[in-house]
Amino acid sequence: MNAKGILAIACTLLAASGALTAQEPMPVMEAPDRPNIFGGLINSPNSPRLWFNTEYLAWWTQRQSVPVPILSTGNLDVPGTSVLLGNGAPFNSELHHGGRFTIGAALDSEGRFGIEGSYFYLAQRTDSTQITSSGLPGSNVLGYPVAFTNPAGGTTEGLVGVALPGVFSGLTTLSMVTQMQGGELNGLMNLRSTPNCRIDILGGGRYLNLRENLTMQSYAQGLPPAGAFSGGVHEDFATRNQFFGGQLGARFEVTHGRFFVNGTGKVAAGSVNQAVDVFGSLRQTSPTTDQTFAGGVYTQPSNLGRQSRNTFAWMPEVSLNAGMNLCDRVRVFAGYNFMWISNVVRPGDQIDRTLNASQLFGGTLVGTARPAVPFNDTSFWAQGITFGLQVRY
Numbered sequence: 001m002n003a004k005g006i007l008a009i010a011c012t013l014l015a016a017s018g019a020l021t022a023q024e025p026m027p028v029m030e031a032p033d034r035p036n037i038f039g040g041l042i043n044s045p046n047s048p049r050l051w052f053n054t055e056y057l058a059w060w061t062q063r064q065s066v067p068v069p070i071l072s073t074g075n076l077d078v079p080g081t082s083v084l085l086g087n088g089a090p091f092n093s094e095l096h097h098g099g100r101f102t103i104g105a106a107l108d109s110e111g112r113f114g115i116e117g118s119y120f121y122l123a124q125r126t127d128s129t130q131i132t133s134s135g136l137p138g139s140n141v142l143g144y145p146v147a148f149t150n151p152a153g154g155t156t157e158g159l160v161g162v163a164l165p166g167v168f169s170g171l172t173t174l175s176m177v178t179q180m181q182g183g184e185l186n187g188l189m190n191l192r193s194t195p196n197c198r199i200d201i202l203g204g205g206r207y208l209n210l211r212e213n214l215t216m217q218s219y220a221q222g223l224p225p226a227g228a229f230s231g232g233v234h235e236d237f238a239t240r241n242q243f244f245g246g247q248l249g250a251r252f253e254v255t256h257g258r259f260f261v262n263g264t265g266k267v268a269a270g271s272v273n274q275a276v277d278v279f280g281s282l283r284q285t286s287p288t289t290d291q292t293f294a295g296g297v298y299t300q301p302s303n304l305g306r307q308s309r310n311t312f313a314w315m316p317e318v319s320l321n322a323g324m325n326l327c328d329r330v331r332v333f334a335g336y337n338f339m340w341i342s343n344v345v346r347p348g349d350q351i352d353r354t355l356n357a358s359q360l361f362g363g364t365l366v367g368t369a370r371p372a373v374p375f376n377d378t379s380f381w382a383q384g385i386t387f388g389l390q391v392r393y
Helices: 003-022 357-362
Strands: 050-061 069-072 083-086 096-106 113-133 142-149 155-163 168-194 197-222 230-256 259-285 290-294 305-325 330-345 377-392
Touching: 050 113, 069 168, 083 113, 096 168, 096 377, 113 155, 142 168, 155 197, 168 230, 197 259, 197 330, 230 305, 230 330, 259 330, 290 357, 305 377
Parallel strands: none
Antiparallel strands: 050 096, 050 377, 069 083, 069 142, 096 113, 113 168, 142 155, 155 168, 168 197, 197 230, 230 259, 259 290, 259 305, 305 330, 330 377
């Protein structure tokens, strides 16, 4: 091959090389979202790294009642007697206001695992009713219906008077206070996460504190000619239920554009410490005396003080919310919440109207120790609507 041929081949190779270098570089293909071990997508829009909820609660609680008659117009075994308080009539049915605060965070970069803590409260609410009698002719008799113990056994119906026409006027006030709060701390694990759906399971610890107080106060004022006489009875039954337990649950969320629906179901099981505190006093005054005695009528030395016990309880809860994303980091929602616990003590159930009269006015107990603390327990629910705001990062 001569020199001209070699030069032609070299020019051809250089031209081909220049054409190759002038081509556009190969585009870099983005890797698709990596499925997690459960088949979902890890990095989806509904998988925040950090979230904070604040909610307003408008809830109703299960109404309290006093199963036994506690105020009447006479002896219960006398025809025509009316029961004015107690006897199973429900009480305190008003709305409770409160709040709930939740904070959570993902524990890994892919959002598989997380942790979340929550606290809620229902503000203290007091409901009361008052019954009066003027003591004038034709007015009602008012009194505490009691079953007096007999030395030979059995009981006899009687009445501890509050108002008696022509002798003294009187009034009785019954008040009920309810307050509830609780918290939980849960670990979260994602089962499935896609751009439009997320399913998590949760497990952790749960706490609930339900405190209630029933107060019954009566005041009697003598009418002429015994107008200088007066008397008062104060009785207080307070209960506290503290639940500690472990819980398991699951939650889901489905999104469509800016809108979403989510729900949570969980069940806790554990121990509830039930405590009953009983306090009472009776005061009598006249021109020459002013005496106060431990115990009123349904409260006597035989049941005064605190008694407590531990028992097992279940506590399920469900919630369902619907809301809208205002922007990438802020969303609003409204929903419904239902909570139930299987075993609690409530103050109205702890009143024993059987009375050993030997304890009255500071006397020494002789015979059967009544009234007692029956420790009757029951279930309890709270339910209502929520309005919330969530901030996500």
